[in-house]
Amino acid sequence: MTENKKMAIIVHSGTLDKLYPVFMLASAGGAMDVDAHLFFTFWGLDALKKGGLENAKLPGVMRVGTGMMKGRIKDANVPTLPALLDLCKEMGTIKIYACSTTMELMKVKEEELIPEVDEIVGAAAFLEIAMDADVQLFI
Amino acid sequence: MDGFNVSERYKVKETLDCKGLYCPMPIVKMKKALKGMAEGEIVKILATDPGSKRDFEAFCRKTGNKLLESSQEDGVFTYIVEKVGP
Numbered sequence: 001m002t003e004n005k006k007m008a009i010i011v012h013s014g015t016l017d018k019l020y021p022v023f024m025l026a027s028a029g030g031a032m033d034v035d036a037h038l039f040f041t042f043w044g045l046d047a048l049k050k051g052g053l054e055n056a057k058l059p060g061v062m063r064v065g066t067g068m069m070k071g072r073i074k075d076a077n078v079p080t081l082p083a084l085l086d087l088c089k090e091m092g093t094i095k096i097y098a099c100s101t102t103m104e105l106m107k108v109k110e111e112e113l114i115p116e117v118d119e120i121v122g123a124a125a126f127l128e129i130a131m132d133a134d135v136q137l138f139i
Numbered sequence: 140m141d142g143f144n145v146s147e148r149y150k151v152k153e154t155l156d157c158k159g160l161y162c163p164m165p166i167v168k169m170k171k172a173l174k175g176m177a178e179g180e181i182v183k184i185l186a187t188d189p190g191s192k193r194d195f196e197a198f199c200r201k202t203g204n205k206l207l208e209s210s211q212e213d214g215v216f217t218y219i220v221e222k223v224g225p
Contacts, residue, residue, distance in 0.1 A: 005201075024162065024163050027163045027167055028162065028163035028166060028167070028194075030167070030170070031163060031166040031167045031169070031170035031198065032166070032170075032197075032198055032201050032202055033201070033202055034201075076161050077159055077160050077161065078161055078164070079164070087167060091167075091170070
């Protein structure tokens with residue numbers, strides 16, 4: 001992960017509608033030699049808990065439509081969220097950061113997180129990465 | 140031009156059938172294929188995602204690989220890409 005362009009995304013939501021764009025951009029970026037640095041903070045951290053990606057739902061009242069949406073995603077041959085994460089890891093173009101403050105606020109322990117998490121960091125560490133990035137997004 | 144015959148002018152190392160796949164899968168699959176190929180080798184991709192034309196153009200511009208041909212016939216896009224670089 002040296003000469004690649006860099007994308008920094010703050011992942012603020014752990015719901016299906018927000019996580020899909022995150023992982024689609026990360027995997028498309030990986031294919032284009034763009035490294036994706038994802039900072040999971042606040043409700044985004046839910047996605048990094050074991051089973052979080054598998055069980056992500058649509059937000060609010062749309063929650064009841066999650067099954068239908070997942071059906072459509074499957075029908076369109078779009079991979080599941082864990083499969084997209086695997087693709088990115090396989091390409092070696094993704095870095096997953098868990099927000100340390102959120103872990104305290106939400107009472108999440110390190111052993112509750114999926115092993116794909118690269119580092120537990122604070123805002124300053126992520127800002128340093130984001131300042132050097134070519135694309136910065138908040139999703 | 141002569142539609143699919145266009146691609147027969149090239150010595151294709153691998154053909155990827157991405158019909159029925161949507162973004163980002165066609166370019167992810169192409170990236171994987173290119174990884175296993177040598178410089179100068181050619182991959183042919185068949186796709187149906189209407190967004191794939193702009194995606195393949197952008198992919199090739201940004202990664203330096205060469206989009207030799209892109210054509211469309213009966214809703215199927217054909218892309219011929221030459222690997223550039225290691």
